[in-house]
Amino acid sequence: MRNKISPQNPEKFIFPKTPTGIEGLDEITEGGFPKGRPTLICGSAGCGKTLLSMQFIIKGITEFNEPGVFMSFEEPSNDLALNVKSLGFDLEKLKSEKKLVVDHVRVERSEIEEAGEYDLDGLFIRLGHAIDTIKAKRVVLDTVESLFSGLENQAILRAELRRLFNWLKEKGVTALITGERGEATLTRQGLEEYVSDCVIILDHRVIEQVSTRRMRIVKYRGSTHGTNEYPFLIDENGISVLPITSLKLNNEVSSDVVSTGVPGLDAMFEKGGFYRGSNILISGTAGTAKTTIASYFALEQCRKKERVVYFAFEESPQQLLRNMKSIGIELEKYVKNGSLQIHSSRPSLNGLELHLLTLQKIIREFKPTTIIIDPISNLITVGSEFEVRSMLVRLIDMLKVNNITALFTSLNKQNDTLRPDMAEESVSSLVDTWVTVRDMEGIGERNRGIFIIKSRGMGHSNQVREFVITSSGIKLLEVEVGPNGILTGMARHSNLIDKEVNQLKKENELGRKDREIARKRKVLEANIAALRSEFESVEEELSILKSTEHLESRIKSEKKTSKPAKK
């Protein structure tokens, strides 16, 4: 293989490493095991040493085209082949392709007699022959310590092992040596004395009946490495390591907004929904419709042709579908057309790590754009709060990297304040948007309210909105403000009735006033008519008077003109 030179920084020295091909392990070792040097893997029985080294060899062949030699001191090669076949590795095929040599070195004390000086040249020759025939780059010695139980002369053995490891270095192969965990030392026979370039400890612990495997890099000469204990898993694909914090929080972000799917809830967010790739927490006490809101979200995403995975830790898929159908959320057709997957399992089925890996695997295979976990709080039954938190950190990291919108629900205990309780705080700082649904109890009834606690990077409503669930789904009710704040339930109802009564009263009052005015107008008009008729009679009288007077004066003047004629 040609040495790779980093294009960004050609001057920078890169410690030569051999990638293991084991998921996550290359991340924490920052590239793999030291190239051309031996690495010690130690751990107690059953913690995965053989598997790890076998995977190292097989991945070397299949992914990096580096042939390998597996020298087993414990298991016959047939058993080995059978053991790893269940993990999907076909040793026979690789052997026939001349990429792999599996050699079982049987050291049986009862069959061996030591008589005088000897050395382990036989082993060297065997190994050397195997390496040379397939031009191996990788070698595993599993578990070289078996020699100690098979041979009496420990002084020779120690000297020879030292020589063996030096010889491996000279050969330029990347070697993996496994060793049993000792009481006071890393390995029972103190192999770490000889192999000191890179030492990795595997550990298998059972805490509260849930087993977790962990791995730690004790030392790694010439290279930086992750120093924490990292959980790892063995499943049907072999080992995968889950770095707790692989992310440096510099993932791409999206400004796309996805709708919440809940009628009315979008309006509570300034931009009308959640950001794509953000994490949403729906918390609330029992029976506050967290699952319903989650299903609404799922439905909305399915409608928008997104791919959705729904992890239900409380209900079976059938039950979930039935229940949601009862309130008008039809998810079934999306399950049928493949845009929605529902995975149900009991949280106690697996350890947390296996849950995480399951999630990881589904995400890798299905490539969803949205995932829903309902509820995350159930996972606390499997691990301590700290463990759950660390698992969620990793999960959220992973989702962020893949720009997957995630909605979690969380069950919390009822308390008096509107603030959520401590159980959620393990997650609260991790999520971007936090919506709480809660019961509002009072005057002999229970009402549901929804409000937004936070929404990173987006303005949001500060109101507690009451909502009801009917056979046609969730309905957010308009805010009803009473004299003592927002009203809900019966209070809202009675307030509404009051309002109606007041309205009626007002209408009646108005009607009455109108009628009164009409009556008054009639009176006024009658009065005007009376006055007018009175005025008219007076006027008539006056005109009669005037005409009488006029007549009289004319008669008088007629008499005057006739008088002088008589004179």
Added chain:
Amino acid sequence: MKKQQPEWQLRLYIAGQTPKSTTALNNIKKYAEEHLKGQYSIEIIDLLVNPQLAEGDQIFAVPTLVRKVPEPIRQIIGDLSNEERVLVGLNIKPLK
């Protein structure tokens, strides 16, 4: 029949002509002549020449003496300087 298939078939694995392998060869020849005269054969395998043969007899140390016949197969590792252990290992009752 007896001549073709000696009662004792021994194999000595060595890795080149080292002092240890020479010592081992001399020793086993001596013991065999002493205790198994006429009923043994010794095959010498140099692993530097035939490295592929190491796997078959589960050789990891040199020199190694393997008793192929009579069964069960026994291995004696070392330069065979300790006569008693070689004889015990080969299950030969020393003639006293």
